Amino acid sequence: MDDEPTAGVVGGEDEAAELCARAPVGLLAELTHRCPLQCPYCSNPVELEGVKNELSTEEWCSVMRQAGEMGILQVHLSGGEPTARKDLEDIVKAASEAGLYSNLITAAVTLKRDRLENLQKLGLDHVQISFQDVDPEGAEKIGAYPGATQKKLEVARWVTEMGLPLTINAPIHRHNIHNVPRYIDMSVELGAQRLEIAHAQYYGWAFLNRAALIPTYEETLASIDCVEAARERLKGVLTIDMVVPDYYAKRPKPCMGGWGKGFMNITPAGKVLPCHAAESIPELAFDNVRDRKLLDIWMNSDAFNAFRGTDWMKEPCRSCAFKDIDYGGCRCQAMAMTKDPRNTDPACALSPYHNEMVKLAKDEAAKPATAFVYRNPRNAAAALKSKEEPL
Ligand code: SF4
Ligand code: FES
Numbered sequence: 001m002d003d004e005p006t007a008g009v010v011g012g013e014d015e016a017a018e019l020c021a022r023a024p025v026g027l028l029a030e031l032t033h034r035c036p037l038q039c040p041y042c043s044n045p046v047e048l049e050g051v052k053n054e055l056s057t058e059e060w061c062s063v064m065r066q067a068g069e070m071g072i073l074q075v076h077l078s079g080g081e082p083t084a085r086k087d088l089e090d091i092v093k094a095a096s097e098a099g100l101y102s103n104l105i106t107a108a109v110t111l112k113r114d115r116l117e118n119l120q121k122l123g124l125d126h127v128q129i130s131f132q133d134v135d136p137e138g139a140e141k142i143g144a145y146p147g148a149t150q151k152k153l154e155v156a157r158w159v160t161e162m163g164l165p166l167t168i169n170a171p172i173h174r175h176n177i178h179n180v181p182r183y184i185d186m187s188v189e190l191g192a193q194r195l196e197i198a199h200a201q202y203y204g205w206a207f208l209n210r211a212a213l214i215p216t217y218e219e220t221l222a223s224i225d226c227v228e229a230a231r232e233r234l235k236g237v238l239t240i241d242m243v244v245p246d247y248y249a250k251r252p253k254p255c256m257g258g259w260g261k262g263f264m265n266i267t268p269a270g271k272v273l274p275c276h277a278a279e280s281i282p283e284l285a286f287d288n289v290r291d292r293k294l295l296d297i298w299m300n301s302d303a304f305n306a307f308r309g310t311d312w313m314k315e316p317c318r319s320c321a322f323k324d325i326d327y328g329g330c331r332c333q334a335m336a337m338t339k340d341p342r343n344t345d346p347a348c349a350l351s352p353y354h355n356e357m358v359k360l361a362k363d364e365a366a367k368p369a370t371a372f373v374y375r376n377p378r379n380a381a382a383a384l385k386s387k388e389e390p391l
Helices: 013-021 057-069 088-097 113-121 136-143 148-161 177-190 204-208 217-233 294-300 302-306 331-338 354-366 377-385
Strands: 026-030 074-078 101-106 126-130 166-172 194-199 239-243 263-266
Touching: 026 057, 057 088, 057 294, 074 088, 088 101, 088 113, 113 148, 126 148, 136 148, 148 166, 148 177, 166 177, 177 194, 177 217, 194 217, 217 239, 217 354, 263 294, 294 302
Parallel strands: 026 074, 026 263, 074 101, 101 126, 126 166, 166 194, 194 239
Antiparallel strands: none
Protein backbone atom coordinates (compact mmCIF):
# COMPACT_ATOMS: atom_id res chain seq x y z
CA MET A 1 0.00 0.00 0.00
CA ASP A 2 1.67 3.27 -1.10
CA ASP A 3 -0.12 5.67 1.12
CA GLU A 4 -0.58 3.79 4.35
CA PRO A 5 -3.55 4.98 6.37
CA THR A 6 -2.56 5.91 9.93
CA ALA A 7 -4.78 5.20 12.88
CA GLY A 8 -5.22 7.82 15.57
CA VAL A 9 -5.24 10.90 13.35
CA VAL A 10 -8.94 11.61 13.68
CA GLY A 11 -8.46 14.06 16.55
CA GLY A 12 -6.14 14.99 19.41
CA GLU A 13 -4.68 12.68 22.09
CA ASP A 14 -7.79 12.68 24.25
CA GLU A 15 -9.98 11.86 21.33
CA ALA A 16 -7.63 9.10 20.19
CA ALA A 17 -7.70 7.56 23.68
CA GLU A 18 -11.47 7.69 23.72
CA LEU A 19 -11.67 6.10 20.28
CA CYS A 20 -9.36 3.28 21.34
CA ALA A 21 -11.55 2.66 24.39
CA ARG A 22 -14.42 2.17 21.95
CA ALA A 23 -12.38 0.07 19.51
CA PRO A 24 -13.65 -3.34 18.53
CA VAL A 25 -12.29 -6.27 20.51
CA GLY A 26 -11.98 -8.54 17.52
CA LEU A 27 -11.15 -8.41 13.84
CA LEU A 28 -11.97 -11.23 11.45
CA ALA A 29 -9.51 -11.14 8.58
CA GLU A 30 -10.82 -13.22 5.70
CA LEU A 31 -7.51 -13.58 3.94
CA THR A 32 -8.90 -15.45 0.94
CA HIS A 33 -12.02 -17.22 -0.29
CA ARG A 34 -9.90 -20.02 -1.77
CA CYS A 35 -10.55 -23.28 0.05
CA PRO A 36 -9.85 -26.96 -0.61
CA LEU A 37 -13.18 -27.90 1.00
CA GLN A 38 -16.67 -27.20 -0.35
CA CYS A 39 -18.86 -27.22 2.77
CA PRO A 40 -22.51 -26.39 2.05
CA TYR A 41 -22.92 -24.73 5.49
CA CYS A 42 -20.28 -22.08 4.71
CA SER A 43 -21.14 -18.56 5.85
CA ASN A 44 -19.07 -16.97 3.08
CA PRO A 45 -21.10 -14.98 0.56
CA VAL A 46 -22.35 -16.88 -2.46
CA GLU A 47 -20.41 -14.46 -4.64
CA LEU A 48 -16.87 -15.59 -3.88
CA GLU A 49 -13.95 -13.17 -4.25
CA GLY A 50 -11.40 -14.02 -6.94
CA VAL A 51 -7.70 -14.31 -6.13
CA LYS A 52 -6.77 -11.34 -8.33
CA ASN A 53 -8.76 -8.99 -6.07
CA GLU A 54 -7.18 -10.17 -2.81
CA LEU A 55 -5.27 -7.65 -0.68
CA SER A 56 -1.52 -7.82 -1.11
CA THR A 57 0.89 -8.88 1.64
CA GLU A 58 1.72 -5.27 2.45
CA GLU A 59 -1.94 -4.27 2.53
CA TRP A 60 -2.74 -7.03 5.05
CA CYS A 61 0.33 -6.09 7.13
CA SER A 62 -0.86 -2.49 7.15
CA VAL A 63 -4.28 -3.68 8.36
CA MET A 64 -2.56 -5.49 11.26
CA ARG A 65 -0.56 -2.40 12.21
CA GLN A 66 -3.64 -0.18 12.10
CA ALA A 67 -5.63 -2.70 14.14
CA GLY A 68 -2.95 -2.73 16.83
CA GLU A 69 -2.77 1.07 16.91
CA MET A 70 -6.52 1.47 17.34
CA GLY A 71 -6.62 -0.94 20.29
CA ILE A 72 -8.05 -4.10 18.74
CA LEU A 73 -7.04 -7.11 20.85
CA GLN A 74 -7.58 -10.20 18.71
CA VAL A 75 -7.31 -11.06 15.04
CA HIS A 76 -8.91 -14.18 13.64
CA LEU A 77 -7.14 -15.25 10.46
CA SER A 78 -9.78 -16.94 8.43
CA GLY A 79 -11.10 -17.50 4.92
CA GLY A 80 -11.82 -19.65 2.97
CA GLU A 81 -8.66 -21.37 4.02
CA PRO A 82 -6.06 -18.86 5.30
CA THR A 83 -3.14 -21.25 4.78
CA ALA A 84 -3.83 -20.97 1.03
CA ARG A 85 -2.03 -17.61 1.30
CA LYS A 86 1.70 -18.18 0.81
CA ASP A 87 2.37 -14.98 2.75
CA LEU A 88 0.50 -16.09 5.89
CA GLU A 89 3.84 -15.98 7.71
CA ASP A 90 4.28 -12.25 6.97
CA ILE A 91 0.74 -11.51 8.11
CA VAL A 92 1.13 -13.47 11.36
CA LYS A 93 4.44 -11.69 12.04
CA ALA A 94 2.83 -8.29 11.43
CA ALA A 95 -0.06 -9.19 13.74
CA SER A 96 2.32 -10.28 16.47
CA GLU A 97 4.45 -7.13 16.14
CA ALA A 98 1.27 -5.06 16.35
CA GLY A 99 0.45 -6.69 19.70
CA LEU A 100 -2.55 -8.64 18.42
CA TYR A 101 -3.52 -12.06 19.76
CA SER A 102 -3.71 -14.15 16.59
CA ASN A 103 -6.00 -17.10 16.01
CA LEU A 104 -5.62 -19.25 12.90
CA ILE A 105 -9.00 -20.63 11.81
CA THR A 106 -8.14 -23.51 9.53
CA ALA A 107 -9.55 -26.63 7.91
CA ALA A 108 -6.00 -27.98 8.42
CA VAL A 109 -6.03 -30.42 5.50
CA THR A 110 -3.04 -28.87 3.73
CA LEU A 111 -1.04 -27.74 6.75
CA LYS A 112 2.47 -29.16 7.24
CA ARG A 113 4.13 -29.46 10.64
CA ASP A 114 7.19 -27.35 9.79
CA ARG A 115 4.92 -24.55 8.56
CA LEU A 116 2.90 -24.63 11.78
CA GLU A 117 6.11 -24.54 13.84
CA ASN A 118 7.33 -21.56 11.87
CA LEU A 119 4.01 -19.76 12.34
CA GLN A 120 4.31 -20.34 16.08
CA LYS A 121 7.84 -18.88 16.05
CA LEU A 122 6.53 -15.84 14.21
CA GLY A 123 3.97 -15.23 16.95
CA LEU A 124 0.85 -17.30 16.22
CA ASP A 125 -1.08 -17.61 19.50
CA HIS A 126 -3.95 -20.02 18.89
CA VAL A 127 -5.30 -22.55 16.38
CA GLN A 128 -8.89 -23.44 15.63
CA ILE A 129 -9.62 -26.52 13.52
CA SER A 130 -13.01 -27.34 12.07
CA PHE A 131 -14.14 -30.98 11.92
CA GLN A 132 -16.97 -31.51 9.44
CA ASP A 133 -17.94 -34.67 11.37
CA VAL A 134 -16.34 -37.15 13.73
CA ASP A 135 -17.21 -39.94 11.29
CA PRO A 136 -14.67 -39.81 8.43
CA GLU A 137 -17.30 -40.78 5.82
CA GLY A 138 -19.69 -38.06 7.02
CA ALA A 139 -16.88 -35.51 7.00
CA GLU A 140 -15.89 -36.44 3.44
CA LYS A 141 -19.45 -36.11 2.27
CA ILE A 142 -19.90 -32.65 3.79
CA GLY A 143 -16.51 -31.20 2.89
CA ALA A 144 -16.03 -33.06 -0.41
CA TYR A 145 -12.40 -33.69 0.56
CA PRO A 146 -11.08 -37.27 0.81
CA GLY A 147 -9.08 -38.22 3.89
CA ALA A 148 -9.84 -34.94 5.70
CA THR A 149 -10.51 -36.35 9.18
CA GLN A 150 -7.22 -38.25 9.48
CA LYS A 151 -5.28 -35.17 8.46
CA LYS A 152 -7.18 -32.92 10.86
CA LEU A 153 -6.55 -35.29 13.77
CA GLU A 154 -2.85 -35.28 12.93
CA VAL A 155 -2.67 -31.47 12.85
CA ALA A 156 -4.70 -31.16 16.06
CA ARG A 157 -2.15 -33.39 17.81
CA TRP A 158 0.73 -31.26 16.51
CA VAL A 159 -0.98 -28.15 17.87
CA THR A 160 -1.24 -29.50 21.41
CA GLU A 161 2.25 -31.08 21.27
CA MET A 162 3.62 -27.66 20.38
CA GLY A 163 1.86 -26.11 23.36
CA LEU A 164 -0.51 -23.96 21.33
CA PRO A 165 -4.08 -23.61 22.62
CA LEU A 166 -6.53 -25.57 20.44
CA THR A 167 -10.20 -24.95 19.70
CA ILE A 168 -12.25 -27.57 17.90
CA ASN A 169 -15.02 -26.12 15.75
CA ALA A 170 -17.97 -28.48 15.26
CA PRO A 171 -20.41 -27.17 12.65
CA ILE A 172 -23.69 -28.90 13.53
CA HIS A 173 -26.56 -29.81 11.18
CA ARG A 174 -28.97 -32.67 10.57
CA HIS A 175 -26.26 -35.01 9.25
CA ASN A 176 -24.02 -34.92 12.33
CA ILE A 177 -26.18 -33.67 15.21
CA HIS A 178 -26.32 -37.19 16.65
CA ASN A 179 -22.53 -37.02 17.04
CA VAL A 180 -22.42 -34.08 19.49
CA PRO A 181 -21.41 -36.45 22.37
CA ARG A 182 -18.57 -37.85 20.21
CA TYR A 183 -17.34 -34.34 19.36
CA ILE A 184 -17.08 -33.69 23.11
CA ASP A 185 -15.14 -36.94 23.71
CA MET A 186 -12.85 -36.24 20.75
CA SER A 187 -12.06 -32.72 22.01
CA VAL A 188 -11.11 -34.04 25.45
CA GLU A 189 -9.00 -36.80 23.90
CA LEU A 190 -7.15 -34.25 21.73
CA GLY A 191 -6.48 -31.96 24.69
CA ALA A 192 -8.43 -29.05 23.22
CA GLN A 193 -9.13 -26.12 25.50
CA ARG A 194 -12.33 -25.16 23.82
CA LEU A 195 -15.04 -26.74 21.71
CA GLU A 196 -17.48 -24.71 19.65
CA ILE A 197 -20.74 -26.54 19.05
CA ALA A 198 -21.80 -24.24 16.25
CA HIS A 199 -25.21 -25.04 14.84
CA ALA A 200 -25.22 -23.82 11.24
CA GLN A 201 -26.34 -20.22 10.90
CA TYR A 202 -28.27 -19.80 7.71
CA TYR A 203 -26.44 -17.01 5.86
CA GLY A 204 -24.43 -17.15 2.64
CA TRP A 205 -24.08 -20.70 1.31
CA ALA A 206 -25.82 -22.14 4.36
CA PHE A 207 -28.97 -20.20 3.49
CA LEU A 208 -29.08 -21.95 0.12
CA ASN A 209 -28.65 -25.30 1.86
CA ARG A 210 -31.08 -24.83 4.73
CA ALA A 211 -33.42 -27.63 3.64
CA ALA A 212 -30.40 -29.92 3.33
CA LEU A 213 -29.02 -29.05 6.76
CA ILE A 214 -31.62 -28.00 9.30
CA PRO A 215 -32.13 -30.53 12.12
CA THR A 216 -35.47 -31.15 13.83
CA TYR A 217 -36.56 -29.20 16.88
CA GLU A 218 -36.29 -32.35 19.02
CA GLU A 219 -32.76 -33.15 17.83
CA THR A 220 -31.77 -29.56 18.54
CA LEU A 221 -33.10 -29.69 22.11
CA ALA A 222 -31.31 -33.01 22.71
CA SER A 223 -28.01 -31.49 21.54
CA ILE A 224 -28.48 -28.54 23.89
CA ASP A 225 -29.17 -30.89 26.84
CA CYS A 226 -26.09 -32.92 25.96
CA VAL A 227 -23.87 -29.81 25.92
CA GLU A 228 -25.27 -28.51 29.21
CA ALA A 229 -24.59 -31.83 30.94
CA ALA A 230 -21.06 -31.98 29.48
CA ARG A 231 -20.31 -28.42 30.61
CA GLU A 232 -21.07 -29.48 34.16
CA ARG A 233 -19.08 -32.71 33.90
CA LEU A 234 -16.04 -31.13 32.21
CA LYS A 235 -15.63 -27.95 34.28
CA GLY A 236 -11.95 -27.04 34.29
CA VAL A 237 -11.20 -29.53 31.48
CA LEU A 238 -12.98 -28.23 28.40
CA THR A 239 -14.85 -25.02 27.72
CA ILE A 240 -17.84 -25.64 25.46
CA ASP A 241 -19.38 -22.73 23.58
CA MET A 242 -22.62 -23.28 21.77
CA VAL A 243 -24.41 -21.38 19.01
CA VAL A 244 -27.98 -22.62 18.66
CA PRO A 245 -30.08 -22.40 15.49
CA ASP A 246 -31.99 -19.13 15.39
CA TYR A 247 -34.94 -20.79 13.72
CA TYR A 248 -35.94 -22.57 16.93
CA ALA A 249 -35.21 -19.68 19.30
CA LYS A 250 -37.76 -17.53 21.11
CA ARG A 251 -35.40 -14.63 21.63
CA PRO A 252 -32.74 -13.61 19.12
CA LYS A 253 -29.03 -13.60 19.75
CA PRO A 254 -27.37 -10.17 20.08
CA CYS A 255 -25.70 -10.72 16.73
CA MET A 256 -22.02 -9.65 16.67
CA GLY A 257 -22.64 -8.31 20.20
CA GLY A 258 -24.46 -5.43 18.50
CA TRP A 259 -23.82 -3.91 15.07
CA GLY A 260 -20.61 -1.84 15.02
CA LYS A 261 -20.08 -2.42 18.72
CA GLY A 262 -17.20 -4.81 19.14
CA PHE A 263 -16.29 -6.46 15.88
CA MET A 264 -15.19 -5.84 12.33
CA ASN A 265 -14.69 -8.12 9.36
CA ILE A 266 -12.40 -7.54 6.40
CA THR A 267 -13.08 -9.40 3.16
CA PRO A 268 -10.30 -10.82 0.97
CA ALA A 269 -10.60 -7.73 -1.25
CA GLY A 270 -10.37 -5.29 1.67
CA LYS A 271 -13.99 -4.31 2.23
CA VAL A 272 -14.68 -3.62 5.89
CA LEU A 273 -17.94 -5.09 7.14
CA PRO A 274 -19.75 -4.93 10.49
CA CYS A 275 -20.39 -8.69 10.18
CA HIS A 276 -19.41 -11.47 7.77
CA ALA A 277 -22.83 -11.50 6.07
CA ALA A 278 -23.37 -7.73 5.82
CA GLU A 279 -22.95 -7.73 2.03
CA SER A 280 -26.34 -9.47 1.87
CA ILE A 281 -27.92 -6.08 2.73
CA PRO A 282 -28.08 -4.33 -0.67
CA GLU A 283 -28.61 -0.79 0.65
CA LEU A 284 -25.19 -0.77 2.36
CA ALA A 285 -21.97 0.38 0.70
CA PHE A 286 -18.70 -0.71 2.28
CA ASP A 287 -15.45 1.19 2.56
CA ASN A 288 -12.19 -0.45 1.66
CA VAL A 289 -8.88 -0.41 3.56
CA ARG A 290 -7.26 0.51 0.25
CA ASP A 291 -9.03 3.89 0.37
CA ARG A 292 -9.67 4.79 3.98
CA LYS A 293 -8.10 4.31 7.43
CA LEU A 294 -9.44 1.42 9.46
CA LEU A 295 -10.18 3.65 12.44
CA ASP A 296 -12.01 6.16 10.25
CA ILE A 297 -14.11 3.35 8.76
CA TRP A 298 -14.92 2.01 12.22
CA MET A 299 -15.91 5.40 13.58
CA ASN A 300 -17.51 7.14 10.63
CA SER A 301 -18.48 4.86 7.78
CA ASP A 302 -22.13 4.77 6.75
CA ALA A 303 -22.24 0.97 6.92
CA PHE A 304 -21.05 0.85 10.55
CA ASN A 305 -23.37 3.66 11.58
CA ALA A 306 -26.42 2.23 9.75
CA PHE A 307 -27.55 -0.01 12.62
CA ARG A 308 -25.48 1.21 15.54
CA GLY A 309 -27.38 1.84 18.74
CA THR A 310 -31.17 1.69 18.67
CA ASP A 311 -32.36 4.77 16.73
CA TRP A 312 -32.83 2.81 13.50
CA MET A 313 -35.27 0.35 15.08
CA LYS A 314 -38.88 -0.17 14.09
CA GLU A 315 -41.59 -1.65 16.31
CA PRO A 316 -41.74 -3.96 18.20
CA CYS A 317 -38.02 -3.47 18.99
CA ARG A 318 -38.24 0.32 19.36
CA SER A 319 -40.35 0.13 22.53
CA CYS A 320 -39.07 -3.22 23.80
CA ALA A 321 -37.30 -3.65 27.15
CA PHE A 322 -34.71 -5.95 25.53
CA LYS A 323 -33.55 -3.57 22.82
CA ASP A 324 -30.28 -2.72 24.61
CA ILE A 325 -29.65 -6.39 25.35
CA ASP A 326 -30.13 -8.13 22.00
CA TYR A 327 -30.11 -5.06 19.69
CA GLY A 328 -33.06 -6.49 17.79
CA GLY A 329 -31.12 -9.64 16.81
CA CYS A 330 -29.49 -10.14 13.46
CA ARG A 331 -29.82 -7.59 10.63
CA CYS A 332 -28.75 -10.10 8.00
CA GLN A 333 -31.35 -12.59 9.10
CA ALA A 334 -34.04 -9.89 9.07
CA MET A 335 -32.90 -9.11 5.52
CA ALA A 336 -32.80 -12.75 4.41
CA MET A 337 -36.20 -13.63 5.84
CA THR A 338 -38.21 -10.40 5.52
CA LYS A 339 -36.28 -8.37 2.92
CA ASP A 340 -36.01 -5.43 5.33
CA PRO A 341 -32.92 -5.22 7.55
CA ARG A 342 -34.75 -2.81 9.92
CA ASN A 343 -37.32 -5.41 10.84
CA THR A 344 -37.10 -7.33 14.10
CA ASP A 345 -35.11 -10.51 13.61
CA PRO A 346 -37.77 -13.18 12.98
CA ALA A 347 -35.99 -15.37 15.55
CA CYS A 348 -37.78 -13.15 18.10
CA ALA A 349 -41.19 -14.42 19.20
CA LEU A 350 -42.46 -10.81 19.00
CA SER A 351 -41.72 -10.58 15.28
CA PRO A 352 -44.80 -10.91 13.07
CA TYR A 353 -42.72 -13.29 10.92
CA HIS A 354 -41.69 -15.54 13.80
CA ASN A 355 -44.33 -18.28 13.62
CA GLU A 356 -43.91 -18.61 9.90
CA MET A 357 -40.15 -18.93 10.30
CA VAL A 358 -40.48 -21.68 12.91
CA LYS A 359 -43.00 -23.51 10.74
CA LEU A 360 -40.72 -23.25 7.73
CA ALA A 361 -37.83 -24.74 9.72
CA LYS A 362 -39.94 -27.56 11.17
CA ASP A 363 -41.44 -28.39 7.76
CA GLU A 364 -38.02 -28.48 6.10
CA ALA A 365 -36.53 -30.60 8.88
CA ALA A 366 -39.42 -33.10 8.63
CA LYS A 367 -38.80 -33.72 4.93
CA PRO A 368 -35.91 -35.75 3.49
CA ALA A 369 -32.78 -33.60 3.16
CA THR A 370 -32.35 -31.93 -0.22
CA ALA A 371 -29.09 -32.37 -2.18
CA PHE A 372 -26.17 -30.16 -1.15
CA VAL A 373 -25.25 -27.07 -3.13
CA TYR A 374 -21.51 -27.35 -2.59
CA ARG A 375 -19.57 -24.14 -2.09
CA ASN A 376 -17.55 -23.78 -5.26
CA PRO A 377 -17.29 -21.23 -8.06
CA ARG A 378 -19.17 -23.49 -10.49
CA ASN A 379 -22.24 -23.52 -8.24
CA ALA A 380 -22.06 -19.84 -7.36
CA ALA A 381 -23.70 -18.48 -10.51
CA ALA A 382 -26.59 -20.94 -10.40
CA ALA A 383 -27.03 -20.41 -6.65
CA LEU A 384 -27.27 -16.64 -7.07
CA LYS A 385 -30.21 -17.14 -9.42
CA SER A 386 -32.06 -19.48 -7.08
CA LYS A 387 -32.51 -17.06 -4.18
CA GLU A 388 -35.49 -17.89 -2.01
CA GLU A 389 -38.46 -15.53 -1.84
CA PRO A 390 -38.93 -13.68 1.46
CA LEU A 391 -41.60 -14.81 3.91
FE1 SF4 B 1 -35.21 -8.08 21.01
FE2 SF4 B 1 -36.68 -6.60 19.29
FE3 SF4 B 1 -37.55 -9.00 20.10
FE4 SF4 B 1 -37.48 -6.94 21.82
S1 SF4 B 1 -38.78 -7.10 19.98
S2 SF4 B 1 -36.83 -9.07 22.27
S3 SF4 B 1 -35.60 -5.86 21.14
S4 SF4 B 1 -35.71 -8.57 18.88
FE1 FES C 1 -24.98 -9.80 9.99
FE2 FES C 1 -26.10 -11.02 12.13
S1 FES C 1 -24.85 -11.90 10.53
S2 FES C 1 -25.94 -8.88 11.72
